[in-house]
């Protein structure tokens with residue numbers, strides 16, 4: 001176990017330059033346009049966590065978890081909508097080290113949890129699978145950090161959410 | 173090398189399989205009720221109502237019609253409207269103890285709309301109207317509107333497409349205690365337009381007597397009478413003189429107000445002041461509200477909204493037979509004629525004298 005950890009540490013230390021870094025992880029903030037009742041896209045704040053592992057020449061796998069919430073508190077009814085999404089995407093990146101372009105695609109699972117409080121309290125939940133895609137720019141900040149601007153989307157049944165996020169994190 | 177570059181393709185081939193997996197979001201329980209805004213004597217509440225005529229909760233399809241989404245609303249040359257490129261809704265929901273619970277607020281609002289439509293259908297025989305004439309009545313949720321002035325703010329409204337025979341439903345820009353489309357009075361107002369269209373045009377799919385773009389004096393009188401009749405239907409069928417208040421403060425539409433003809437602009441006055449200004453728009457509501465307030469005065473005098481409605485509907489039918497659809501003053505004559513003699517006629521004549529004064533001479537009044 002100790003030998004494995006040492007090997008892993010040596011391997012990480014041997015990777016040169018931030019643009020070819022093999023791993024990165026951090027936080028994401030942005031705005032989500034969430035598809036409701038299949039007609040309108042509603043704008044909501046979005047927060048998330050992400051981690052990326054590189055492989056081959058410019059290939060990478062990324063895991064993400066993000067969530068959003070909207071509370072509509074009227075005099076007659078309160079609707080509290082929350083959703084969380086997990087996704088695993090595979091992609092590739094290319095371009096100069098100072099600013100790379102990245103695209104990725106993969107499966108996503110969205111969990112929705114809505115509480116309606118009117119004359120009584122009701123709850124609706126749903127787990128909806130779909131396709132996730134992302135594209136954007138990766139900007140290294142020195143050797144250790146990066147900040148990215150990414151547009152993305154995910155399908156859910158016949159619906160389709162989109163979002164624009166700024167994500168930041170550390171590279172190793 | 174090109175072959176290697178094509179390697180991502182298997183990932184895309186997997187997409188249809190992912191599409192199949194999405195069925196895990198489908199509710200697998202039968203619902204016998206659904207959550208909806210409902211109007212009670214002491215105000216609105218959100219509570220379960222029986223599924224009734226609503227056969228498919230996800231697409232909002234049932235015996236009374238279907239709600240579609242998207243598409244573009246088109247004005248035809250004959251003044252009617254059609255909808256192009258619309259598609260089925262997909263309202264997400266879950267079922268808890270037999271009650272369908274929507275996953276988002278839009279679902280709740282649209283189910284509420286259908287519930288209001290069902291309440292209207294149930295009441296039509298008591299209102300002296302034949303449901304077969306009006307249903308199915310489809311609706312378009314948030315379509316693209318071609319009208320430049322509406323397109324700037326395609327929100328906060330609802331409409332009945334005359335000739336096309338469908339409702340246009342728009343969502344709210346600002347949150348309300350009762351969203352406009354979930355307001356039973358707003359839906360009844362729009363249904364009132366359908367009734368007036370049938371009375372004056374001869375059928376739901378018949379072309380209206382004036383095109384939407386027609387701004388002549390007769391056309392503007394017809395528009396005002398449309399609004400008058402729509403509010404008369406809404407206020408009397410619901411027995412709610414200020415149905416708008418549940419969503420928006422709008423005292424100008426409260427039919428208990430002291431509205432008189434002197435306070436409003438007639439189409440002739442509008443033409444005189446607006447001249448040839450192509451951007452000037454006539455507001456048909458104030459004149460319409462004077463008529464709808466006269467109708468409400470009759471309800472107050474009789475103490476019974478449906479008795480008042482029966483007289484006004486009969487009077488409107490007499491007017492359609494004897495006059496033209498722009499002759500606003502003849503409508504007052506016909507209402508009085510339908511009232512016969514006694515309390516109803518006296519109340520109508522008193523109201524007409526107060527609200528219209530010297531502007532109108534109703535021959536049937538003493």
Ligand SMILES: [Zn+2]
Nearest residue numbers: 361365399402
């Ligand atoms: Zn109207």
